[in-house]
Amino acid sequence: MSPKTNTHHTLPEEMHMSTTAETIERLQKQQYKYGWVTDIEQDTLPPGLNEDVIRFISKKKNEPEWMLDWRLKAYRHWLTMKEPKWPKVHYPPIDYQAVSYYSSPKSDEDRPKSLDDIDPKIRETYEKLGIPLNEQLALAGVAVDAVFDSVSVGTTFKEKLSELGIIFCAISEAIQDHPELVKKYIGSVVPTTDNYFAALNSAVFSDGSFVYIPKGVRCPMELSTYFRINAMNTGQFERTLIVAEEGSQVSYLEGCTAPMRDENQLHAAVVELVALDNANIKYSTVQNWYPGDENGKGGIYNFVTKRGIAHTNSKISWTQVETGSAITWKYPSVILKGDNAIGEFYSVAVTNNYQQADTGTKMVHIGKNTRSNIVSKGISAGRSNNSYRGLVQMMKGAANGRNYTQCDSMLVGNECGAHTFPYIDVRNSTAQVEHEATTTKIGEDQIFYCQQRGISEEDAVSMIVNGFCKEVLAELPMEFAVEAQKLLAISLEGSVG
Amino acid sequence: MLEIKNLKASIEDKEILHGLSLQVRPGEVHAIMGPNGSGKSTLARVLAGSDDYEVTGGEITLDGEDIIDLEPDERAQRGIFMAFQYPVEIPGVSNTYFLRTALNSVRKARGEEELSGGDFLKLAREKAKLVDLDPDLMKRSLNVGFSGGEKKRNEIFQMAVLDPRIAILDETDSGLDIDALRVVADGVNKLRNEDRMIIVVTHYQRLLNYIIPDHVHVLVGGQIAKSGDKSLAEELEATGYTELEREVRNAATANT
Numbered sequence A: 001m002s003p004k005t006n007t008h009h010t011l012p013e014e015m016h017m018s019t020t021a022e023t024i025e026r027l028q029k030q031q032y033k034y035g036w037v038t039d040i041e042q043d044t045l046p047p048g049l050n051e052d053v054i055r056f057i058s059k060k061k062n063e064p065e066w067m068l069d070w071r072l073k074a075y076r077h078w079l080t081m082k083e084p085k086w087p088k089v090h091y092p093p094i095d096y097q098a099v100s101y102y103s104s105p106k107s108d109e110d111r112p113k114s115l116d117d118i119d120p121k122i123r124e125t126y127e128k129l130g131i132p133l134n135e136q137l138a139l140a141g142v143a144v145d146a147v148f149d150s151v152s153v154g155t156t157f158k159e160k161l162s163e164l165g166i167i168f169c170a171i172s173e174a175i176q177d178h179p180e181l182v183k184k185y186i187g188s189v190v191p192t193t194d195n196y197f198a199a200l201n202s203a204v205f206s207d208g209s210f211v212y213i214p215k216g217v218r219c220p221m222e223l224s225t226y227f228r229i230n231a232m233n234t235g236q237f238e239r240t241l242i243v244a245e246e247g248s249q250v251s252y253l254e255g256c257t258a259p260m261r262d263e264n265q266l267h268a269a270v271v272e273l274v275a276l277d278n279a280n281i282k283y284s285t286v287q288n289w290y291p292g293d294e295n296g297k298g299g300i301y302n303f304v305t306k307r308g309i310a311h312t313n314s315k316i317s318w319t320q321v322e323t324g325s326a327i328t329w330k331y332p333s334v335i336l337k338g339d340n341a342i343g344e345f346y347s348v349a350v351t352n353n354y355q356q357a358d359t360g361t362k363m364v365h366i367g368k369n370t371r372s373n374i375v376s377k378g379i380s381a382g383r384s385n386n387s388y389r390g391l392v393q394m395m396k397g398a399a400n401g402r403n404y405t406q407c408d409s410m411l412v413g414n415e416c417g418a419h420t421f422p423y424i425d426v427r428n429s430t431a432q433v434e435h436e437a438t439t440t441k442i443g444e445d446q447i448f449y450c451q452q453r454g455i456s457e458e459d460a461v462s463m464i465v466n467g468f469c470k471e472v473l474a475e476l477p478m479e480f481a482v483e484a485q486k487l488l489a490i491s492l493e494g495s496v497g
Numbered sequence B: 001m002l003e004i005k006n007l008k009a010s011i012e013d014k015e016i017l018h019g020l021s022l023q024v025r026p027g028e029v030h031a032i033m034g035p036n037g038s039g040k041s042t043l044a045r046v047l048a049g050s051d052d053y054e055v056t057g058g059e060i061t062l063d064g065e066d067i068i069d070l071e072p073d074e075r076a077q078r079g080i081f082m083a084f085q086y087p088v089e090i091p092g093v094s095n096t097y098f099l100r101t102a103l104n105s106v107r108k109a110r111g112e113e114e115l116s117g118g119d120f121l122k123l124a125r126e127k128a129k130l131v132d133l134d135p136d137l138m139k140r141s142l143n144v145g146f147s148g149g150e151k152k153r154n155e156i157f158q159m160a161v162l163d164p165r166i167a168i169l170d171e172t173d174s175g176l177d178i179d180a181l182r183v184v185a186d187g188v189n190k191l192r193n194e195d196r197m198i199i200v201v202t203h204y205q206r207l208l209n210y211i212i213p214d215h216v217h218v219l220v221g222g223q224i225a226k227s228g229d230k231s232l233a234e235e236l237e238a239t240g241y242t243e244l245e246r247e248v249r250n251a252a253t254a255n256t
Helices: A020-034 A051-060 A065-079 A120-129 A133-139 A149-163 A171-177 A179-185 A196-204 A444-452 A457-468 A478-491 B040-048 B072-077 B095-109 B117-131 B135-139 B148-162 B178-190 B230-239 B242-255
Strands: A167-170 A209-213 A239-244 A249-255 A266-275 A280-287 A301-310 A315-322 A327-330 A333-336 A342-351 A356-365 A371-380 A385-394 A402-411 A417-426 A432-441 B002-011 B014-024 B029-033 B054-062 B080-083 B090-094 B166-170 B197-201 B215-220 B223-228
Touching: A051 A065, A051 A196, A065 A179, A065 A196, A149 A167, A167 A171, A171 A179, A171 A209, A171 A239, A179 A209, A179 A239, A196 A266, A196 A301, A209 A249, A239 A249, A239 A280, A266 A280, A266 A315, A280 A301, A280 A478, A301 A315, A301 A342, A315 A327, A315 A356, A315 A478, A333 A342, A333 A371, A342 A356, A342 A385, A342 A478, A356 A371, A371 A385, A371 A417, A371 A457, A385 A402, A385 A432, A402 A417, A402 A457, A417 A432, A444 A457, A444 B072, A444 B090, A457 A478, A457 B090, A457 B095, B002 B040, B014 B040, B014 B054, B014 B223, B029 B040, B029 B230, B040 B054, B040 B072, B040 B080, B040 B166, B040 B197, B072 B080, B072 B095, B080 B148, B090 B095, B095 B117, B095 B135, B095 B148, B117 B135, B117 B148, B117 B178, B148 B178, B215 B230, B215 B242, B223 B230, B223 B242, B230 B242
Parallel strands: A209 A239, A239 A266, A249 A280, A266 A301, A280 A315, A301 A327, A301 A333, A315 A342, A327 A356, A333 A356, A342 A371, A356 A385, A371 A402, A385 A417, A402 A432, B029 B197, B029 B215, B080 B166, B166 B197
Antiparallel strands: A167 A209, B002 B014, B002 B054, B215 B223
């Protein structure tokens, strides 16, 4: 993150939350107050949210009527909802009227001119992660004229994918080119009314990815590996939809290990996965957004809804490595709808300094012989708080359903917190649910032992933490795993000793 | 050569070592004996650089270099090795990976080339034979689920691979049955050579039947109360530490 972060769209911290009724009233009044007709040539909207803002976004993207209606319906429902207060995270009330919901890509004048304008700490991190210079420039948001290799590489791969009938494009593009698919599946896993942040996202989503894998096709490459840079500026309200037709297979990578420059503090993304019969979706995430400084100032608020629906004999696997954001609120889930469906959740969540994470998963077993596996590794350092929150639900029809949950916490230092909130709801007597939890502390004796063998303190911490997360890292695609290992070490730098 | 001069060390403001002096020359094996609480393990850990202790006076030099301000890893890179009384467990980190990382850290610090995975395995297999280490243990997580004997063997195995200039064995005999003791001692004996210095810290004479020391020192109350050759250890086996402790107390009283 550049030191310039949080200058534009910061959420006012002293704003007090009014009651919902008042908010609605205020919002309605504001609509009248402004009441302007949007000028389509305009590129950035002033802060504020009302139906005109949504119409503006939709028009800007040249969306069909049904899409606009869908957004408006979501918005109207959002107005009746309350922000959830149950997560174990604390932050000042968010003023949703102080957020700007549409801004065009940054003009070159606003961007840093060269890497010298970037915080040396970030550059150091790039070096440690071994990110090539070209990518460093792009990630840091430096204005450069050169065409990146990855862009042309991206085009080549796109052609190769389309030969197989695979669609991989921006969701805004998909709305234009494949409206029937989008219309059929968007909101089918995470309805617009699902929760506060999902409703907000549905109303104002900026862009995101769309993936469609036709029947029986195995996607020959990890999607998005080569699109790391291109996929970057999708904005703060990202929306992703992946549909895997019968018997197809896909592995999707989201995010990036490099610290992301982002001036938006509020992020609310939605990811929907549809795995039809015998399909297999693997979704891996590395999230390293700005976590705020050592004193807990600034940082991204990340409220994400991720859910997949698994039909007969299909499998959905979530793997996440979460090291960034000031607040993380995220529960990638699987609805095991079809018989023999499999759901997996592998997670590493690291919090340091004043970061707060409330993350976990939901496995809802509906079909017979459905199986789910949850492995969660939480690492807390500094004064951070790290909570695992998970629901395992065996519905009436989930005969012989099985779940195994392993939930391990590691504490670094004496001022952090690790919490576990497992919810189990079993309505079928043939189902089996297992839950194991451990809490360990990274020991000074462990570090001394490593050091005595010649390993530096920094490397020792990294080794111990990586050992602790091994089962999860093993689920990541190779290239990602190596970077993730380094990232874990970087995230915990200075937390011991 | 390792030279310790008038070393004073405290833990939480309590002085444990009250001016200890010792010289170890290349090729020598020194045994440090003494009753519980005499400061034997403190000496071992202070030499290794544990930050639980504060050195409040004196010097420690290795081949003329003052090492007191060096971090434990920097000391290890200069060839100081300690076999732990209680080796730690690190889940998820294989024995092999751990040791290769350690060896390569040491080599890198010395300006030597790092060993490839293949070369390391070759070296490790060869050294594992010294202590008859089950090859399966190399693949397992470091010390996790190892028996007491396996952990101690693993310490000596690490010593063999790291090839230190000076090895400090902190109560390596504790918790070992006689067969395991013999295997561990044999391993150490095979690692004796004219350049290496070895300090054996032990409560019992038993281990010294297998690792024959050149010098024996008895620590009482944080100081060396008596030094001698291996016969001193045998003597203590017969008399116990009580007599020596009384002498030290009397001398202290006489001095005041």
